[in-house]
Amino acid sequence: MEKPLAYRMRPRNLEEVVGQQHLVGPGKIINRMVAAKMLSSMILYGPPGTGKTSIASAIAGSTKYAFRMLNAATDTKKDLQIVAEEAKMSGTVILLLDEVHRLDKTKQDFLLPHLESGRIIMIGATTENPYITINPAIRSRTQIFEVKPLTEADILTAVDHALADKERGLGDYPVHMEENARLHLSRATNGDLRSALNGLELAVRSTPPEEDGTIHLTLEVIEECIQRKALTHDKDGDAHYDVISAFQKSIRGSDVDGALHYLGRLVEAGDLAIICRRLMVIGYEDIGLANPAAAARTVNAVLAAERLGLPEARIPLADCVVDLCLSPKSNSAYMALDAAIADIRAKGSGDVPDHLRDSHYKGAKDLGRGLEYQYPHNFDNAWVDQQYLPDKFKDAQYYQPKATGKYEVALGQQKNRIEQWRKESRQKPR
Template sequence: MQPLAYRMRPRTINEIVGQQHLVGPGKIINRMVKAKLLSSMILYGPPGTGKTSIASAIAGSTKYAFRILNAATDSKKDLQIVAEEAKLSGTVILLLDEIHRLDKTKQDFLLPHLENGNIILIGATTENPYININPAIRSRTQIFEVTPLAPGDIKQAILTAIDDKQRGLGELPIKIDEVALNFVSESTNGDLRSALNAVELAAKSTSPDSEGTIHLTLEIIEECLQKRALTQDKDGDGHYDVISAFQKSIRGSDTDAALHYMARLLESGDLQSVIRRLLIIAYEDVGLANPPVCQRTVSAVTAAEHVGLPEARIPLANAVIELCVSPKSNSAMVAIDNALTDIQSGHIGEVPDHLRDAHYKGAKALGHGIDYKYPHDYDNDWVPQQYLPDLLKKAQYFDAKGNSNFEQKIRDQYKTLKKAQNSGH
């Protein structure tokens, strides 16, 4: 009767879905397991992203005993039982869920066991550990962030679960439509637990058709997820079409269209796509024309992440409306892309000698840093000197558009400095 998500937990780190920045070959947790040099850690990130899975996989890979407790609901006595087990049988890996709610009494009991290595603590939390976890625990742990899984990772995990005859649904004659698979992979916002639970409910509550096949359609998956595929079409591309229309509506300053497309994304539960896209839009399409709205967009996105849906719609709506009515400029994006074009084309050149690092023995003999002019020693803390390599000393990447008073000031100052710089050589 255990849920599919529980049964499909990875047994070793090689079976972990996603989080390759931590468990992939050569990455930190993979190295710890390979060297059998585990240290206590805190894993923080959204629900369903693999914190418990990573802990159980570490235990499975190292063959250490594995215990799970909850910092909020389990008592000091429960911790004492784990500590006694560690004394008798050796190292125990303890997954402590909701570690941000660990009180001082339990903490004081736990700390000596962390220091002597009897207990390898893996704390799990959805809260920011740098803010919500006691410094005494933080100082004895490494902190790793886990991120929402990509749709491709979730899709592969679902297919694995459908095929697995021992732990998964492989004994059932399941056929899942591609559009349904794409929908459950994309609309669960990186939460693999929710995706697997929905697929299991769909599979076990759907009667076989005339050919004996359990056919999972988009409509069945929608019902089991309780989300409507408003952003899907029969080819699975509609989701990305709506995201594209969302950005283009803001770029085109159509407030009502932007709110419409954001509402479609939010109604389908795709909060993460809205958040990612708004951050991109703020700096790509508004940018230097209105820097304060970029900062306020970051604040709105942060608030939305904290409160979640449905309340997240409120700060996000504020950001969308302000982005729409704001003046627009992509001059910063164009500037960095112009610079990257030179780099990618091989137009790089040598760093001028007077700008090179002079903080080592022998630098002077090489002529490094000798003729550098320290701007703060001059009037207005500025002095003309060459900064670009000789090959690129005439390059100009930035072309401000002047679509707002702020950007006009930036453009004028840029041109003034550039003219003075060029005339000074």
């Protein structure tokens, strides 16, 4: 049986890797390691289908080392021993160890000395956060790199390569894919290249050719083969972003019916990941300090939706959307941060005042670090007037509270009290 398209199109070297240019692009860390022939074991973590196996395969192809693949959950210690024996016989072996977070103590203890010696270069792959799920003994012997979801452009590039490649891809098939079908394939798979390529192959091989022999891939064909509906059958594909934009703007504008309408369209399209991400953004961008509890409830609703999956996920999502629509709104905190970032970009960072600098190391006092720091808890109201900003920013004011929710009103009142304390402090004789 022929291997799936996603398997056949795995990159043979780093130049063929789609996406992840922050790791494999020219001058980036993995590219440098390969160029210098200074490979070390690593853990790649990120969502499924984003290129963890592809990067391992490309590293092996670029270095010409032997490449083996095992699964930490299902393969045995004996399988690891076979790889270790091969490494002794032929030199370095690159081992892709999938689900590395499932590595038990027996396999780990066997593997550690081989990682230490460099005979086995392990590339662990996981969808879990390695800082939480990977044993410290393994973590300390590896570099940890995050693999990010592929962009729409990345998916389109890979799809086009697969359609053109006559050796490994679908280049021998006379395929014509409508542009809206192509865009839907790149967007509806949410950065999962494996799903996009496997859906493409199913579409090509299961679609009867037209009278002229052409295999015509329409939006409806792609929808069926990836089991994801398009938001609407528009020609240029902009509806994907238009609906998401309208969804957020309806919530921001406190229009419950509009927000539920666009939520319904996203649910019908099966875009659970997009809904969850957008609601998290809305909770902190548009509601913010006007109602922090609503933002926290959004997190809980998203967790419940992800755990439930569609169609039941629509229930906590509906609760969340109504809650956010009717909540008071404030963007004051992130607008304040953006103002601070703009200031830094315009003026540079500035020196941290000496009294705020770290004073816990030997010689800090000789440098005047932390000597005049005043501990706020030693003063009334746990507040004392001292400079916190660098000199070039010392008069800057970024946060401007809004009066759209009880919580932020209280924050504004406290800010005003602190400003009054500062004014009184500076009027006292020194």
